[in-house]
Amino acid sequence: MIEFGHGTHVGLRRTRNEDTYYADAALGLFLVADGMGGHQHGEVASALARDAIVDWVRKGKSLAEAVHSAAARLLEHTQRYDDALPMGTTVAAIRFSEQDYEVVWVGDSRIYQWKDGLRQISHDHSLVQRLVEAGAIDEVQAKRHPQRNILTQALGITALDQLHISMAKGRLEAGMSFLVCSDGLTEEVNNSRIEAIIARRDLAAQECLDHLLLAALEEGGSDNITAILARIH
Numbered sequence: 001m002i003e004f005g006h007g008t009h010v011g012l013r014r015t016r017n018e019d020t021y022y023a024d025a026a027l028g029l030f031l032v033a034d035g036m037g038g039h040q041h042g043e044v045a046s047a048l049a050r051d052a053i054v055d056w057v058r059k060g061k062s063l064a065e066a067v068h069s070a071a072a073r074l075l076e077h078t079q080r081y082d083d084a085l086p087m088g089t090t091v092a093a094i095r096f097s098e099q100d101y102e103v104v105w106v107g108d109s110r111i112y113q114w115k116d117g118l119r120q121i122s123h124d125h126s127l128v129q130r131l132v133e134a135g136a137i138d139e140v141q142a143k144r145h146p147q148r149n150i151l152t153q154a155l156g157i158t159a160l161d162q163l164h165i166s167m168a169k170g171r172l173e174a175g176m177s178f179l180v181c182s183d184g185l186t187e188e189v190n191n192s193r194i195e196a197i198i199a200r201r202d203l204a205a206q207e208c209l210d211h212l213l214l215a216a217l218e219e220g221g222s223d224n225i226t227a228i229l230a231r232i233h
Helices: 042-058 063-080 127-133 139-144 191-198 205-218
Strands: 002-009 019-024 029-037 087-089 091-096 100-106 110-114 118-120 166-171 177-181 225-232
Touching: 002 019, 002 205, 019 042, 019 225, 029 042, 029 177, 029 225, 042 063, 042 087, 042 091, 063 087, 063 091, 063 100, 091 110, 091 177, 091 225, 100 110, 110 191, 118 191, 127 139, 177 191, 177 205, 191 205, 205 225
Parallel strands: none
Antiparallel strands: 002 225, 019 029, 029 087, 029 091, 091 100, 100 166, 110 118, 110 177, 177 225
16 A cells, blocks of 8 residues: 655745646656746646656556656657747656556656665766766765756756666565655755654654655755655555
8 A cells, every 4th residue: 555645835935836746646656847947937847747757657658668758748849839948857756566666767856765764766867966976076065066956867958869767676565665856855854854754653644745845944945845755555
């Protein structure tokens, strides 16, 4: 059984919420998309990507195939209008089957797993993450780096032949929890506090999720904040 909580907040400094999400236990699909871009606005990009992924998953495509098709649909949309500025979106998604899970991501929205400890499954497609992997900076410096929000991959912006869709798979176990979130959460709330909230078994999944959103707002709420917490029972 999947118990889940979900929510989004515009934050304290933005006037528009360009994040979106989808949570459907029956389909086993949970995703977060963080939009960006010109006067077409990021909320259009994130919503188009969300709807395309859900559509293709329902038609039987794998999660990676659905994300690739969503990227193609976004690029087609921007090319259809001569005056359209580039617009794109991140995506982080997880699909549950009876005994397994599959995750995919593009950009810097994240997927975490908790079971006796928090583990980040995804890795950011960002300039700063490249610098960390190259040994040029450490994780502490990365958190303060002025270019930490520059992405190296995004749906609708990265050409299809250069798009890298990261994937991971695993077996489900009772007691596991999964967090899918935009960087509006992880920019404000560190992993130890995220873990402390997720680990609380005295709270329902929705209550834990509400605490995560509140924590991000308490720390400044500088961006849109979106998250889904799914527990496996």
